[in-house]
Amino acid sequence: MLELYNIKKTFHSGTVHEVRALNGVSLTLEKGSFVCVLGSNGSGKSTLLNAIAGTFPVDEGTIRLDGTDITAWPEHKRARHMGRVFQNPLSGTAPNMTISENISLALRRGKPRGLGPGISHGKKEEYRQMVRPLNMDLEERLDNPIGKLSGGQRQALTLLIASALQPKLLLLDEHTAALDPKTAARVTEITQMIITRDSLTTLMVTHSMHQAVHMGDRLIMMHQGRVAYDFKGEDKKRLKVNDLLALFDDLRRKDAIDPGVAALLSNNYV
Amino acid sequence: MSILITSMIFGLILSFLALGVFISFRVFDFPDITVEGSFTTGAALAALLIVSGCDPMLSCLVSFAAGMVSGALTGLIHTRFRINPLLSGILVMTALYSVNLHVMGRSNLPMPGAVTLFSGLEKISQQLFGQGSKVLLLGWSVDIKDVVILVTLLVAVSLTGFVLRWFLRTNLGTAMRATGDNDQMIRALGVNTKWMIVFGIALANGFVALSGALMAQFQGFADVQMGIGMMVWGLASVIIGEVVVGRTSVGYVIFGAVLGSVLFRLLVAIALRLGMNPNDLKIITAAFVFIALILPGLMKRRKSLWGRKKYA
Ligand SMILES: Nc1ncnc2c1ncn2[C@@H]1O[C@H](COP(=O)(O)OP(=O)(O)O)[C@@H](O)[C@H]1O
Ligand SMILES: [Mg+2]
Numbered sequence: 001m002l003e004l005y006n007i008k009k010t011f012h013s014g015t016v017h018e019v020r021a022l023n024g025v026s027l028t029l030e031k032g033s034f035v036c037v038l039g040s041n042g043s044g045k046s047t048l049l050n051a052i053a054g055t056f057p058v059d060e061g062t063i064r065l066d067g068t069d070i071t072a073w074p075e076h077k078r079a080r081h082m083g084r085v086f087q088n089p090l091s092g093t094a095p096n097m098t099i100s101e102n103i104s105l106a107l108r109r110g111k112p113r114g115l116g117p118g119i120s121h122g123k124k125e126e127y128r129q130m131v132r133p134l135n136m137d138l139e140e141r142l143d144n145p146i147g148k149l150s151g152g153q154r155q156a157l158t159l160l161i162a163s164a165l166q167p168k169l170l171l172l173d174e175h176t177a178a179l180d181p182k183t184a185a186r187v188t189e190i191t192q193m194i195i196t197r198d199s200l201t202t203l204m205v206t207h208s209m210h211q212a213v214h215m216g217d218r219l220i221m222m223h224q225g226r227v228a229y230d231f232k233g234e235d236k237k238r239l240k241v242n243d244l245l246a247l248f249d250d251l252r253r254k255d256a257i258d259p260g261v262a263a264l265l266s267n268n269y270v
Numbered sequence: 271m272s273i274l275i276t277s278m279i280f281g282l283i284l285s286f287l288a289l290g291v292f293i294s295f296r297v298f299d300f301p302d303i304t305v306e307g308s309f310t311t312g313a314a315l316a317a318l319l320i321v322s323g324c325d326p327m328l329s330c331l332v333s334f335a336a337g338m339v340s341g342a343l344t345g346l347i348h349t350r351f352r353i354n355p356l357l358s359g360i361l362v363m364t365a366l367y368s369v370n371l372h373v374m375g376r377s378n379l380p381m382p383g384a385v386t387l388f389s390g391l392e393k394i395s396q397q398l399f400g401q402g403s404k405v406l407l408l409g410w411s412v413d414i415k416d417v418v419i420l421v422t423l424l425v426a427v428s429l430t431g432f433v434l435r436w437f438l439r440t441n442l443g444t445a446m447r448a449t450g451d452n453d454q455m456i457r458a459l460g461v462n463t464k465w466m467i468v469f470g471i472a473l474a475n476g477f478v479a480l481s482g483a484l485m486a487q488f489q490g491f492a493d494v495q496m497g498i499g500m501m502v503w504g505l506a507s508v509i510i511g512e513v514v515v516g517r518t519s520v521g522y523v524i525f526g527a528v529l530g531s532v533l534f535r536l537l538v539a540i541a542l543r544l545g546m547n548p549n550d551l552k553i554i555t556a557a558f559v560f561i562a563l564i565l566p567g568l569m570k571r572r573k574s575l576w577g578r579k580k581y582a
Binding site: 053074075076077079080082083084086090091092093094095096097101102104105106108109110113114115116117118119161162 | 437439440441442443444445447448451452454455456457458459460461462463
């Protein structure tokens with residue numbers, strides 16, 4: 001279970017470039033829930049995931065994972081419990097190392113890395129079992145460097161690496177956005193398959209309303225560094241793409257008015 | 271012929287340098303210029319210890335450790351204070367210049383008649399084969415003691431290469447290679463990449479200092495200038511190795527670095543023999559590395575030009 005309490009993050013604080021990327025986000029993710037995160041560009045979605053993963057320290061707020069306060073933990077320590085997939089298919093794998101080596105790295109997540117052999121023949125069969133469900137004919141290419149694979153194959157392998165050993169939390173940041181539509185659909189399928197199979201607690205940022213409507217059991221919409229809308233259970237199931245479009249319109253209209261007036265209006269009428 | 275054997279001995283001694291440069295440049299993608307200081311540090315410490323009657327093997331170990339400390343400093347400066355790799359190395363290299371002068375007490379420390387690894391080998395060869403005996407090698411008569419030294423070095427370098435290959439394929443070594451290949455990825459898998467870099471650059475400079483220690487013993491002196499140009503020299507060896515052997519696996523690149531070191535030294539010996547001015551050695555080395563660095567890019571551009579023609 002992940003608990004965020006009043007997370008704030010401002011970039012370039014005190015300069016003309018000041019950006020309040022996170023403006024008091026509170027959120028509780030139940031164990032095993034799959035949350036889609038939607039929001040316009042710059043609404044703070046990536047910053048939220050980075051804050052959880054520990055890419056930078058937050059200015060304010062508390063982050064708890066399974067009851068442990070991890071707010072002060074460095075990135076690599078949090079990573080023992082979290083898997084991540086980035087938008088760029090090149091980010092999640094080591095290109096000059098083989099598929100086997102990349103997977104072997106993933107299978108040591110949170111474990112000491114000592115002088116035991118990185119890959120041995122016994123483990124090859126295990127790796128083959130792992131890549132088989134991807135259905136990308138990677139079983140016979142385990143000794144190829146990952147850099148030679150296509151973006152879709154690399155992103156699918158990144159998913160495998162991120163979800164290996166069932167992390168307590170899986171963070172996906174627009175991980176299909178850089179792929180062509182057909183490959184994106186394939187990677188989306190794999191994503192659903194892995195999350196369901198391993199009941200992973202997941203936070204998935206997406207640019208696709210279609211994805212947001214059809215995947216996950218909860219949807220949050222970010223706006224100006226806050227959670228603007230939060231749909232769970234039956235509400236989430238009933239959501240249609242048109243509803244989301246209407247919500248986006250709503251937020252845009254509110255933006256057009258002075259923020260102070262908007263707050264007043266929403267306090268009085270919503 | 272004896273000049274060829276001597277060059278090969280020099281090449282093998284410098285292959286430890288090449289292995290160090292391989293670790294920093296190729297494994298970590300870290301342009302580490304600490305090398306120019308730590309090579310001399312290894313030489314200076316070994317010379318000092320040997321002149322004071324210390325066991326030459328032990329002196330090599332001390333040099334290796336001192337190299338590791340210098341490398342760790344560079345790594346720490348880079349990772350803790352976010353100073354760029356080149357500048358971190360320059361700081362430590364500059365500081366080491368003073369350290370080296372203090373260690374030697376002057377700018378050049380000869381060790382006449384001291385017991386070095388090589389004088390030890392000479393003695394062994396004398397006991398086995400008698401003094402000043404020669405053997406025929408490919409029709410040339412060569413000093414048997416040189417052959418003994420060459421073979422011993424070959425065995426030592428091979429062993430080191432195998433151990434390094436084994437290490438880089440352990441869980442720890444694989445994580446180190448991943449740090450150089452994609453640090454974001456390996457950090458997301460729970461690895462503290464800062465420590466990986468510190469340890470890796472330390473290890474690299476350990477090898478470099480060992481190379482310096484051996485060099486001092488073979489030449490019979492340590493000199494405060496002897497590290498100058500060593501980074502590019504090591505890089506040239508690694509690049510030649512990659513061209514000759516390829517970059518397909520860790521083992522190949524390690525073997526290539528050793529082979530490259532020997533080949534490069536041979537090439538230099540031949541060029542000097544053909545009348546190249548020794549003063550031009552560094553500029554030619556630099557030009558060579560420059561060409562080797564830009565060549566792959568140029569070839570790619572040529573290829574894509576051809577490719578475009580095809581589709582036009
Ligand atoms: N590392 C950073 N440094 C400075 N500004 C940043 C940084 N990361 C994000 N921002 C800014 O914070 C805001 C939110 O960005 P982000 O979280 O990336 O939005 P998105 O919802 O599109 O993922 C943007 O205005 C962005 O420019
Ligand atoms: Mg984003």
